[in-house]
Amino acid sequence: MQGNRNGMIPFPPPVSRDRVIWEFPKCYTPNASLQLKKDWDIQAKAACKAGAARHQPWDRQRMSKVVVVGDLNVGKTCLINRFCKDVFERDYKATIGVDFEIERFEVSGVPFSLQIWDTAGQEKFKCIASAYYRGAQVIITVFDMADIKSLDHTRQWLEEAMRENEPDSCFIFLVGTKNDLLPLDERRRTEKDAIRIATEMHAEFWAVSAKTGENVQGFFFRVAALAFEKCVLKAMENGLPASIGHGGSIRSDCAILEKASPQDMKRGCC
Ligand SMILES: Nc1nc2c(ncn2[C@@H]2O[C@H](COP(=O)(O)OP(=O)(O)OP(=O)(O)O)[C@@H](O)[C@H]2O)c(=O)[nH]1
Numbered sequence: 001m002q003g004n005r006n007g008m009i010p011f012p013p014p015v016s017r018d019r020v021i022w023e024f025p026k027c028y029t030p031n032a033s034l035q036l037k038k039d040w041d042i043q044a045k046a047a048c049k050a051g052a053a054r055h056q057p058w059d060r061q062r063m064s065k066v067v068v069v070g071d072l073n074v075g076k077t078c079l080i081n082r083f084c085k086d087v088f089e090r091d092y093k094a095t096i097g098v099d100f101e102i103e104r105f106e107v108s109g110v111p112f113s114l115q116i117w118d119t120a121g122q123e124k125f126k127c128i129a130s131a132y133y134r135g136a137q138v139i140i141t142v143f144d145m146a147d148i149k150s151l152d153h154t155r156q157w158l159e160e161a162m163r164e165n166e167p168d169s170c171f172i173f174l175v176g177t178k179n180d181l182l183p184l185d186e187r188r189r190t191e192k193d194a195i196r197i198a199t200e201m202h203a204e205f206w207a208v209s210a211k212t213g214e215n216v217q218g219f220f221f222r223v224a225a226l227a228f229e230k231c232v233l234k235a236m237e238n239g240l241p242a243s244i245g246h247g248g249s250i251r252s253d254c255a256i257l258e259k260a261s262p263q264d265m266k267r268g269c270c
Contacts (some may be wrong), residue, residue, distance in 0.1 A: 031195045064114055136170050137227050158203075
């Protein structure tokens with residue numbers, strides 16, 4: 001895509017159809033869920049409706065920061081790549097430091113983005129990666145369903161990520177990857193252990209497979225919906241106009257990305 005003279009892209013293309021969210025996405029299991037409700041908050045819904053109806057030019061986007069942490073080799077990069085690029089890489093290539101993707105959505109008629117930070121699980125890159133934990137609205141702690149030790153380590157990963165963030169400021173998810181590797185009975189046992197740990201962490205649990213794609217879209221839609229709704233509610237709490245939409249004002253804890261494309265934003269990792 002061509003930028004203007006400043007290298008900026010004035011109007012990003014419309015959000016692809018498979019990134020449009022109207023219905024409030026369901027949780028994976030009510031036994032470890034951040035919210036059991038089935039629909040959007042009524043006030044947030046009304047604000048979105050009013051904003052979307054205005055059809056203003058899309059000159060900026062609201063964005064939440066998502067940080068993905070967990071042991072090396074658990075499948076963080078594959079999970080992100082399955083969702084953002086619909087690919088699966090069989091060979092392991094360690095993440096060096098950090099990398100990020102920006103994924104654009106339309107939620108209840110309103111543009112919204114997730115800035116998804118993929119961090120390195122290797123000890124030697126930890127100090128680089130941890131510099132990027134700050135300012136997260138969502139923390140995703142990932143473990144490998146076929147490696148129970150990686151589940152035990154998620155508490156430590158969360159603790160480290162929370163050190164850089166305010167208590168109660170983030171949605172926390174516990175995600176078990178590679179569920180394609182387990183027979184059903186073993187999968188059930190691991191899920192039971194994970195649900196116990198998710199409850200301790202005040203996290204929502206999901207079991208996914210980047211290889212088969214199972215639950216990957218459902219999971220990221222849930223992340224986007226919860227993060228988006230929180231932005232809307234926070235903006236309303238702060239007394240900002242209740243009408244939110246293309247060019248409207250959700251500020252709160254969402255960053256606003258002014259007319260820059262993901263390519264403009266993408267920096268080399270450390
Ligand atoms: N069977 C199966 N293998 C997977 C899945 N997800 C990832 N893998 C494999 O697990 C290995 C590690 O995946 P990565 O996504 O690179 O792991 P990572 O957590 O990003 O690792 P670091 O970058 O070192 O932190 C790769 O060989 C993947 O092919 C999955 O859902 N199923």
